[in-house]
Structure formats: structure tokens, C-alpha cells
Amino acid sequence: MKQFHLSIVGFGTVGQGLAELLVSKQDMLRVNYDFEVVLAGVATAHSGFIYREEGLDIPLLLELAAHRRPLQEHPEVKHWDTALEGIEAIGQWGDVLAEVTGTNLRDAEPGISHIRTALSRGMHVITANKGPGALAAAELSALAQKHGAQLRMESTVMAGTPVLSTIREGMAGVHVTAIRGILNGTTNYILSAMAAGRSYSEVLTEAQAQGYAEADPTADVEGYDAVAKTLILASLVFGQSLRLEQVVRQGITTITQEQMQKAIDSGKRIKLIASLTQKEGTLEAQVEPVELPLSDPLARVDGVMNAITISSDSLAEVTVIGPGAGRLVTGQGLLADLIAIAQSK
Ligand SMILES: NC(=O)c1ccc[n+]([C@@H]2O[C@H](COP(=O)([O-])OP(=O)(O)OC[C@H]3O[C@@H](n4cnc5c(N)ncnc54)[C@H](OP(=O)(O)O)[C@@H]3O)[C@@H](O)[C@H]2O)c1
Numbered sequence: 001m002k003q004f005h006l007s008i009v010g011f012g013t014v015g016q017g018l019a020e021l022l023v024s025k026q027d028m029l030r031v032n033y034d035f036e037v038v039l040a041g042v043a044t045a046h047s048g049f050i051y052r053e054e055g056l057d058i059p060l061l062l063e064l065a066a067h068r069r070p071l072q073e074h075p076e077v078k079h080w081d082t083a084l085e086g087i088e089a090i091g092q093w094g095d096v097l098a099e100v101t102g103t104n105l106r107d108a109e110p111g112i113s114h115i116r117t118a119l120s121r122g123m124h125v126i127t128a129n130k131g132p133g134a135l136a137a138a139e140l141s142a143l144a145q146k147h148g149a150q151l152r153m154e155s156t157v158m159a160g161t162p163v164l165s166t167i168r169e170g171m172a173g174v175h176v177t178a179i180r181g182i183l184n185g186t187t188n189y190i191l192s193a194m195a196a197g198r199s200y201s202e203v204l205t206e207a208q209a210q211g212y213a214e215a216d217p218t219a220d221v222e223g224y225d226a227v228a229k230t231l232i233l234a235s236l237v238f239g240q241s242l243r244l245e246q247v248v249r250q251g252i253t254t255i256t257q258e259q260m261q262k263a264i265d266s267g268k269r270i271k272l273i274a275s276l277t278q279k280e281g282t283l284e285a286q287v288e289p290v291e292l293p294l295s296d297p298l299a300r301v302d303g304v305m306n307a308i309t310i311s312s313d314s315l316a317e318v319t320v321i322g323p324g325a326g327r328l329v330t331g332q333g334l335l336a337d338l339i340a341i342a343q344s345k
Pocket of ligand 1: 009010011012013014015043044045046047082083084100101102103110128129130131155156159324325326327330
């Protein structure tokens with residue numbers, strides 16, 4: 001049976017979700033896929049990087065994290081003050097790095113340094129962090145190729161709902177001509193509630209109370225989160241590296257109840273749509289509110305759900321609908337990437 005040494009850098013919502021899945025799916029990975037994962041390294045900003053070649057006790061790590069205790073309290077671990085030092089040191093033993101620190105669209109740090117360091121040492125990388133993919137997917141893919149490593153980022157686009165693997169593997173051989181998607185659950189939740197007659201500010205406050213929206217909702221409501229996912233799709237699906245400012249962007253903050261009602265009265269729904277369209281050799285990228293007729297499958301996707309419609313030559317339109325965030329949902333996207341790496345070895 002194959003064995004993989006995994007390190008998880010970033011042990012918040014998603015990192016812990018992946019760790020939970022490693023426990024609950026352990027037998028299934030052995031029986032169905034003939035491999036086992038040894039969680040050997042874990043890092044956070046506060047605790048630095050801990051590593052134990054023989055494997056860490058996942059329930060103990062989850063317990064320490066739940067009580068905000070230092071992860072170094074785990075017995076018999078090597079410790080480095082920063083994740084970067086740890087990755088540099090373990091590069092020769094580690095097989096896979098799961099990079100799940102926070103998204104930063106200015107310079108993609110600290111994730112991009114973690115990923116560059118791991119790939120340069122021949123480690124495979126799986127990530128849910130949108131910054132590195134949005135700003136440097138081409139550079140990182142080239143680095144991975146140079147060192148014989150894989151870089152997979154399924155969970156950056158719609159968390160565990162398969163988009164990249166659907167296009168790359170399920171739709172292998174098709175020529176994708178356009179993509180349109182609802183790629184942000186928070187804004188879809190707000191727009192769906194507004195369509196039911198509620199006000200923007202009331203729903204935003206409720207979404208924040210329920211944990212769907214951040215205390216600072218700018219990244220979601222101004223469209224930046226959807227832009228990041230659009231940049232990742234531009235690079236990985238169309239092979240084009242666009243800059244942030246090349247995506248036409250408009251958020252949902254100026255949509256009024258009157259506009260919403262007018263759209264409903266004419267049999268339409270307003271959705272925040274991220275789109276990529278190939279036109280005469282150039283790739284047009286947009287994130288903006290669009291009025292969709294009810295005949296469009298995206299018009300009926302409500303609440304925090306995400307969806308994407310892929311247009312191509314030989315399959316016409318394929319729409320994938322599913323959850324786009326959450327502890328286990330995002331952990332599942334990482335697990336799928338891990339299984340893909342294990343199967344390709
Ligand atoms: N949550 C979702 O549903 C979801 C869905 C799709 C994609 N994502 C992406 O997945 C990533 C993780 O999201 P999350 O919700 O798990 O975030 P989170 O709960 O805020 O956790 C982030 C983790 O990263 C750690 N960290 C920050 N800087 C670090 C550094 N320099 N070295 C080592 N660790 C560092 C933090 O450490 P401390 O605990 O010490 O602060 C924390 O453990 C983000 O990029 C996010 O955009 C999330």
C-alpha cells in the first residue's frame with residue numbers, strides 16, 4: 001500500500017475540515033484507493049510548524065485547535081517558528097503540502113511562498129487558497145512541471161464541487177468557448193433574499209450573523225472573490241494569465257429593491273455572474289450583476305449555492321451546481337486532489 005506524508009499549512013476552518021476527513025475516510029482510502037495518508041506536519045501563524053515523521057494525532061490536534069492551545073503541545077514533535085522554515089526543512093521527506101492559509105489578492109502571501117518552496121523541493125501541492133492561483137497560476141504550474149510535482153487547486157473555485165476536474169478530466173477533448181458562473185455564495189444568498197422582497201442591508205446583517213458573510217464583506221459584495229476565481233479559470237481553462245484589473249468588475253452594493261422587482265416582473269432574476277468568453281482571439285472577463293431569464297439554469301440557483309455553466313464545441317452547455325464553501329465541503333475538494341495525485345503516481 002502506498003503511503004503519503006502530508007503537511008497542512010493553515011489549520012483553520014478548511015485545514016481542520018481536511019484533517020477530519022482524513023480520519024473519517026481513512027478506511028475508504030485504504031480499501032478503494034490503496035493508499036494511506038500520514039498527517040506529519042501542521043502549521044498555523046500562531047503555532048509555527050510542527051512535524052512528526054511517524055504521524056500526528058489528528059483528534060489531539062483538533063482538540064488543541066478548538067481550545068486555541070499551541071499545537072506544539074502535541075508530544076514528540078519537531079518545531080519551527082514559521083511554516084516557511086518548516087517546509088524548507090521537511091522538503092526532502094514531505095510528499096504533499098496542503099496550503100490553506102488565508103487568501104490575499106495583493107501579493108498572494110504567505111501562501112505563494114509556501115507553494116513555491118514546496119514545489120521547488122518536489123513536493124506536490126494542493127490548495128484552497130485563491131491568491132496564488134489568481135495571481136500566479138502559470139508561474140506556479142511551470143515550477144511544478146520543472147520539479148516533477150503536481151499543483152492542484154480544485155477547491156479554489158467552488159470548494160468541493162468539482163469544476164476544474166470536470167473540465168480537465170470529465171470534459172477532456174472538448175474545446176471550451178465560454179464559462180459563466182455564480183461563484184460567490186454570500187452574494188447569491190443576499191440577491192436571493194432580495195428577490196424574496198428583503199432589503200440589501202437587512203440581509204447583509206443577517207448573513208454576517210449566520211457566518212455566511214465576513215465582518216468586512218468587501219471581498220464578496222464588491223466582487224473581488226469572484227474575480228479571483230475568474231482569474232484562476234482564465235489561466236487553468238483558457239491558458240491565459242489575466243491581471244486583476246483586466247476583469248471588468250461591478251459588485252452588488254448598488255442594486256436596489258426596485259431594480260430587483262422590475263427584473264422579477266419581467267420574468268428574470270438578477271445574479272452576480274462571473275464570465276469568461278473567447279471572442280476573436282481575446283478572452284473577455286467580467287464579474288457583474290446580470291438579469292437572467294428563468295430559462296437559464298443559473299437563474300434558479302438560490303441561497304449560498306454556486307453554479308457554473310461551461311459552453312463548448314462538442315457538449316453544448318454543461319451546468320454544475322453545488323455548495324461553494326464550508327469546512328468539510330472545501331476539505332472534500334482537497335481530498336479529491338489528494339486522491340488524484342495518489343492515483344497518478
Ligand atoms: N472557508 C471556506 O469555506 C473556503 C472555501 C474555499 C476556499 N477557501 C480558502 O481556503 C483558505 C483557508 O480558509 P479558512 O476558512 O480555513 O481560513 P481560516 O479559518 O482563517 O484559517 C487560516 C489559517 O491559516 C493560518 N495562517 C495564516 N498565516 C499563516 C502563516 N504565515 N503560516 C502558517 N499558517 C498561517 C492561520 O493561523 P492562525 O490560526 O494562527 O491564525 C489559520 O490557521 C483561504 O485561502 C480561503 O480563501 C475557504
